[in-house]
Amino acid sequence: MESKxxxxxxxxxxxxxxxxxxxxxKKNVPFITYNTWFLPIKPVELNESTLKIQVPNSYFIEWIxxxxxxxxxxxxxxxxxxxxxxxxxxxxxxxxxxxxxSEDLDTTIKLPKEKSIKINEExxxxxxxNYLSPRYRFDNFxxxxxxQLARAAAIAVSESPGETSFxxxxxxxxxxxxxxxxxxxxxxxxxSNNYKKRVIYLSSDIFTVEFVEAIQSNTVNEFSxxxxxxxxxxxxxxxFLIGKEKTQDLFFHVFNTLHQAGKQIILSSDKPPKDLNxxxxxxxxxxxxxxxxxxxxxxFETRLAILKNKSKSFGISLSNDxxxxxxxxxxxxxxxxxxxxxxxxxxASLGSAxxxxxxxxxxxxxxxxxxxxxxSIDFINQVVCNYFNVDENKVRxxxxxxxxxxxxxxxxxxxxxxxxxxxxxxxxxFGGRDHSTVIHAFNNIDKLISEDIAMKEIxxxxxxxxxxSV
Ligand code: ADP
Ligand code: MG
Numbered sequence: 001m002e003s004k005x006x007x008x009x010x011x012x013x014x015x016x017x018x019x020x021x022x023x024x025x026k027k028n029v030p031f032i033t034y035n036t037w038f039l040p041i042k043p044v045e046l047n048e049s050t051l052k053i054q055v056p057n058s059y060f061i062e063w064i065x066x067x068x069x070x071x072x073x074x075x076x077x078x079x080x081x082x083x084x085x086x087x088x089x090x091x092x093x094x095x096x097x098x099x100x101x102s103e104d105l106d107t108t109i110k111l112p113k114e115k116s117i118k119i120n121e122e123x124x125x126x127x128x129x130n131y132l133s134p135r136y137r138f139d140n141f142x143x144x145x146x147x148q149l150a151r152a153a154a155i156a157v158s159e160s161p162g163e164t165s166f167x168x169x170x171x172x173x174x175x176x177x178x179x180x181x182x183x184x185x186x187x188x189x190x191x192s193n194n195y196k197k198r199v200i201y202l203s204s205d206i207f208t209v210e211f212v213e214a215i216q217s218n219t220v221n222e223f224s225x226x227x228x229x230x231x232x233x234x235x236x237x238x239x240f241l242i243g244k245e246k247t248q249d250l251f252f253h254v255f256n257t258l259h260q261a262g263k264q265i266i267l268s269s270d271k272p273p274k275d276l277n278x279x280x281x282x283x284x285x286x287x288x289x290x291x292x293x294x295x296x297x298x299x300f301e302t303r304l305a306i307l308k309n310k311s312k313s314f315g316i317s318l319s320n321d322x323x324x325x326x327x328x329x330x331x332x333x334x335x336x337x338x339x340x341x342x343x344x345x346x347x348a349s350l351g352s353a354x355x356x357x358x359x360x361x362x363x364x365x366x367x368x369x370x371x372x373x374x375x376s377i378d379f380i381n382q383v384v385c386n387y388f389n390v391d392e393n394k395v396r397x398x399x400x401x402x403x404x405x406x407x408x409x410x411x412x413x414x415x416x417x418x419x420x421x422x423x424x425x426x427x428x429x430f431g432g433r434d435h436s437t438v439i440h441a442f443n444n445i446d447k448l449i450s451e452d453i454a455m456k457e458i459x460x461x462x463x464x465x466x467x468x469s470v
Contacts, residue, residue, distance in 0.1 A: 017051055017079055018043035024075045029068070032315045033345070037064055044089060049080040052087045061088045062423055065439050067346060128226075131201045132191070136184035142309060144302030147178055150293040154182050158189035161197070161232050161264035166291040168255075168265035172272050173295030175374055176335030179268040182295070183234050186266055190232055198229060203236040205376055208247045209428055215246075224250055228257040234266040238287075240376055242278040252283055259286070270374055298334060303327035306334060310341050318344075322360050329364045335420065340367050375466060377415045377429040383466050384411040387458075396431035410459060412438050413445035418466065 018041070026034050037060065045052040055061055064072060076084040138158070143151055150171050157169050169186075171179050187199045202210075214223035227233060233254070241248050258265055269276065272294070273287035298306065304327045311318050330336045343363045344355050385392045388407045395408045408430060415426045416438065423435035430438075448455045 014043035014046040014051060017046055018053065021051075021075045021079055024078065025068075025071060028071055036315055037068070049083040050085045050087055051076065051080065052089060054089050056090075061090075062435070065423070065435075069439065069443065128200070130187065130191070130199055131206075132184050132187045132199070134188060136181045137188055138185045140309065140313070141178065141181055141185055142298075142302060142306045144298045144305070146296035146298050146302065147182070150182060150295050153291050153293050154186050155189075157264060157266065158186040159193075161186075161190050162262045167259065168267050168287060168290040170267045170269070170273060170287050170290065170292045171295060172269045172292065174270065174297065174332070176333035177295045177297060178334055179295060180236055183236060183266050183268050187232060187234050190264075197231045199232040199234070200227070200230050201234040201236065203240065203425070204238045204247075204251075205240040205378060206425065206428060207235060207251070208241070208244050208378075211247050211250060213432075220250070224254055227254045230258065230263060232264045232266070233258055236268050237374070238267045238269045239271060239276060239279075239374070241283075242276065245280075248280045248283060252280065252286075255283070255286055259289075265290075297332045300327055303330070303334075303337060306337055307341070310338055314341055314345055316341060316345055316355065318355065322355070322357065325357075325360060326364055330367060336367050340364060343367065375418050377411075377419060377421060377426060379469075380414050380418060380466055381411045381429070383469070384414065384462055387462050387465070396429075398431070409441035409445050410462065412441040413459070414463060414466065416442050418463070 042054040214220045423438045426438045427433040
């Protein structure tokens with residue numbers, strides 16, 4: 001966390017400027033949106049034309065930049081001139097209590113006060129980003145028939161990591177059914193029980209990207225020791241290791257070291273271990289040492305419960321008829337249920353309509369026709385690079401050649417469109433660029449597509465190629 005002391009005149013200016021910004025924003029978004037996303041922001045510092053604001057978590061930054069980028073930019077330019085810039089910092093204190101819609105936005109992992117005071121310098125140096133999103137918890141994971149076993153096993157593991165026979169815990173199921181939510185909830189719970197536990201969450205494709213970087217920088221030992229030192233290793237979407245022989249070898253050693261030391265390993269995949277064709281047999285057999293639990297699509301009652309819970313946390317109030325209509329029509333995927341609510345909120349946020357039955361029907365129809373797939377960012381990049389005949393590595397490097405920049409931006413754009421990866425994850429895949437670069441690429445391509453028919457066709461052709469090959 002930033003620990004710079006703020007002098008009162010800076011604070012006053014930052015506060016005033018932000019107040020003015022808020023008054024503009026307030027006029028342009030509905031009440032609920034304003035309360036949910038803007039009110040919890042705190043102004044921190046004003047430095048010439050850069051305003052630093054503090055948000056409760058990285059999810060806020062992503063949401064705001066995705067949905068309100070134009071509004072925010074305009075407002076900042078208006079207040080601070082053409083060089084106006086907004087810098088986000090993330091609050092790490094646990095003092096933040098959202099006023100209205102606490103469920104999903106209450107993000108801080110709560111450490112008892114005295115524990116956070118006890119963290120000394122030495123321990124701080126050892127700290128690392130665990131990539132866990134505090135949004136994923138057991139208390140907001142709705143229990144249903146389809147996830148009963150997986151949930152029970154996850155809770156057991158979170159209470160005694162490494163000490164149950166569920167090691168590894170292997171959770172599999174289709175897209176959008178709650179695998180990521182569940183395995184991150186385990187990590188969050190373990191840390192909240194014992195903040196000293198070294199827990200890390202990452203998806204197997206990030207693991208691969210980091211490994212490749214470690215090879216390039218001659219730091220493979222450090223890389224593998226880092227993971228071998230974890231108490232709890234959570235790897236999401238392990239199926240992305242298929243075809244990555246070297247990464248599989250390294251992962252095999254990490255797995256063995258951790259398992260022998262009684263450390264907990266948690267994995268997720270779209271298929272059970274035995275169906276992971278192309279994965280090394282010795283890994284498959286190890287994955288079956290512990291407990292394998294599936295998650296099935298939610299039944300009608302579970303879908304209703306999820307919708308009620310989520311709409312409450314988004315601050316939308318929907319009639320029972322509407323909730324039942326959505327639950328009846330969106331069946332296979334919890335992410336789509338959630339997506340439907342977000343879309344409704346966004347549509348209502350644009351001030352274009354209240355949430356009435358017509359809007360609900362239209363939104364459900366739109367959602368139901370989008371196919372959810374498990375496309376990887378690397379695959380998208382490969383197809384884009386093939387199309388433009390540019391070297392995949394150039395796209396990851398700092399190459400400013402026109403066609404490389406275009407390929408990179410289109411690959412980022414399609415990654416955002418076709419995967420559920422966060423901006424941060426997408427940036428990592430493209431040579432560790434940060435999330436604002438991804439946003440910039442996305443907006444740029446979005447603009448090009450709307451202005452230039454030829455560009456629109458290019459992007460659509462590439463998109464079809466990608467979608468047809470999965
Ligand atoms: P997967 O990793 O299986 O593709 P996710 O864990 O990303 O799916 O879940 C998709 C979305 O649905 C997430 O926002 C998650 O919070 C939500 N979700 C999934 N299952 C549940 C559940 N049982 N209760 C509440 N929310 C859920
Ligand atoms: Mg997932």
